[in-house]
Amino acid sequence: MTASVALKYRLPFVLIAAIAVISLIPVDYTTLMPEGVTTELNHADTSWLLMASALVLLMTPGLAFFYGGMVRYKNLVSTLLQSFIALGIISVLWIVVGFSMAFGDSLGGFIGNPTTFMLFKNVGFAPNADFGPTIPFALFAMFQLKFAIITPALITGGLAERVRFTSLMLFIILFSLFIYAPLAHWTWHPEGFLRQWGVLDFAGGTVVHISAGFAALSGAIFLGKRKNVSSQSRPVNIPYILLGTGLLWFGWFGFNAGSSLAADELAVRAFVNTNLSSATAMLAWLLADGALGRKRSAAGAAIGAVVGLVAITPAAGFVTVGQSVFIGFVAAIVSYTAVQLKSRTNIDDTLDVFPCHGLGGITGMLLTGVFAVEGGEGVGLIHGNVEQFLFYLLALLIVSAFTFGGSYLLYKITDRIVPMRVSPEQEAAGLDITQHGEEAFDFSKE
Secondary structure, eight states: OOHHHHHHHHHHHHHHHHHHHHTTSOOOOOOOOOTTOOOOOOHHHHHHHHHHHHHHHHHHHHHHHHHHTTSOGGGHHHHHHHHHHHHHHHHHHIIIIIHHHHHSSEETTTEEOTTTSGGGTTOOSSOOTTSOTTSOHHHHHHHHHHHHHHHHHHHHHHHTTTBOHHHHHHHHHHHIIIIIHHHHHHHHSTTOHHHHTTOOOSSSIIIIIIHHHHHHHHHHHHHOOOSSOOTTOOOSOHHHHHHHHHHHHHHHHHHHHGGGSSSSHHHHHHHHHHHHHHHHHHHHHHHHHHHTTOOOOHHHHHHHHHHHHHHHTTTTTTSOHHHHHHHHHHHHHHHHHHHHHHTTSSOOOTTOHIIIIIHHHHHHHHHHHHHOEETTEEOSGGGTOHHHHHHHHHHHHHHHHHHHHHHHHHHHHHHHHSOSBOOHHHHHHOHIIIIISOOSSOOOOO
16 A cells, blocks of 8 residues: 555544544634523423434434345445434534535525534533523534534435445535535525525425435436446345334424424424325335236335335425325325436436435425425415515526536545445445445355
């Protein structure tokens, strides 16, 4: 190993060691509050958000099993780890600077000041009037962390079976800082420009799913098609897919209902709508298979359920029960059609992240613009707000271009530092052995 190569591989360890040492520097954990504003902790809201945060965290291992069950045996471990590694990378990055860039003092409505909450400075246990006025501010930060974790984990499904693990870790860092954090700021910070335009995203349809979908599509185009993959390739483990779906569905109640930031009627509405949309989309996917003369597969049921969860995410607290059923149905048909059409293209989005998460998020976002009621006031297109709906279309255009183009640029930068695609020999042998030196199961007779 040459000196330059050795330095390249040792630098990340030196960096995490430096962060560990710097973290010992005392900082002020007093929450900043607007002058004259007082808030008081609500123990019911705090308990619910603690539970919701844990539920959302469970979604990342759920996603790992969901994705892992779909790939070939030789890539099972690598696919699982590509989701799990986001738990480590983003948790540290979020504390250091990510949370501040997403929710710090707004710089023109486009990005948070990186120094506002750097190393969790001013993130204390008192509430913050702008971000959950009845829960500890630190709890809000931890709840939002889980969204920041699962977004890059979602992207990995589009890159699976051919991406180099070390380059993926670097890309996750760059994506989180330069795509996710600005997008979260635009959408969820009170001064974010999409928030100012009145574009609603209850729990991350735009911030999480549309961004992940376009980043996965961009990555699939950048990496190119996998080698020696035939239409006969089958998922390695259907039970893993169903297990992952169950964990995702369960965790999604925290994802959506927790986004009310309180144990209130809004949380219950989001809870009910989440379940109904997912159930409807699962049935619609299976029945579409049957209508086309195909067998109704367990994998299809699982994918349909996840599409329904994705689509209701931006609308969960803003629509009625009946509208949630409609959203789930439409999203299932849109994504189902897109999956069929994708097979006729040269784009190798391995696990259909764009057709399911990208288009599912887009469907949910636009239908939020159609149906939404906020604070008892109809703000959607069906309530006569044509101009507001045009803001949704403009926001979709901006977000799509930013996440697709920005991600493609980050792939190119990453590739210049550490090549993103493994060699043909490593791809043929499988990423489990070549990237991690492990296999999913030990079939030896020892």
